[in-house]
Amino acid sequence: MKEGANLTMKDIARELGVSVATVSRALKDSPRISLEKREEIKRYAREHNFFPNMLAETLRKSKVQPLKIIGVIVPKFAHYYFSSVLAGIEEEASARGYRIMVAQSDEKYEKEVKICKSFYENKVCGIIVSQAKDTQKYDHFQYLINQGVPLVFYDRISTGVNASRVVVDDYMGAFAAVTHLIDSGCSRIAYYGTSLNLEIGKNRYNGYRDALLKHGLKPDESLIRICDNRTDAEAITPDVMLLPTPPDAFFAVNDDTAIGILYSCKRLGYHIPDDISICGFTNGERATACEPMLTTVEQRGLRVGEEAANILIEKVEGALAMDAVEKRVVRTRLIVRGTTR
CATH class of the missing domain: 1.10.260.40 (lambda repressor-like DNA-binding domains)
Known part of the structure; x- marks a missing residue:
């Protein structure tokens, strides 16, 4: 037992x-x-x-409704996408009479576990979370569900836990971006992505790969790197450009990585987009602050946050059953700017 x-x-x-x-x-x-x-x-x-933990049920039935506080776990405050998701959560929560309590996991499993424990002890009515990069055990999430605490994932979901989630259409976003690069005349497209342990990493890589295959291009392992930040992108791009047959385009998992590629290529003397095309994924403020401005996939973080808060509040207030698993997908769109032809 x-x-x-x-x-x-x-x-x-x-x-x-x-x-x-x-x-x-x-x-x-x-x-x-x-x-x-x-x-x-x-x-x-x-x-x-x-x-x-009877809090969620008590909150749903109480006329006074104390402690209408939602716990939110953000991997990194510095990322535009996560800050925009947080803005969407806060906007929806505030409109419906809830407050939020926010904590940063800093991409660390141990810190994520401690935050979940703290939120539970502080009796939040539910938790919205994007898991840390190195999270590979999910007992802390399952514990919350077992104790009747509503849990909603956004962006990075845990496949080891059967819980509600809100994601963007990562696969189609990547597929559309790489198709655009191919249609503009590129044929050797490098991919800088995150770990395939994460669902978004798998989905974006699969979109990249399938777009190549659909257009008769074979993925080249020498053009594929695990790289998801500007610092690493600036460090490794010179070596990628020294390959016997260098890429004529890059697709990056996020805008910061794409901008790292952009400035690295410019320092090497390449003209963007005449020599090299570059596409990112986010459409944050930095995408229009670089020169040339970045072609990117709009991730619509504000909408993701609103949907996540909506699901959680519906569970708390009884509009959705506590054991119902909601899966919502927010569509992306390609924003074409100056880094592609």
């Missing part, structure tokens, strides 16, 4: 031969359940270290 974090009301109901509703009422000391049955269920819960 499961215990503690892994134990649910459904498990208790099955073991004792009662309904989940009976377990829930007994743990809340409802007079609708006989004293004997209440004591039996509470004793079983104590013996198996089960301590339910």
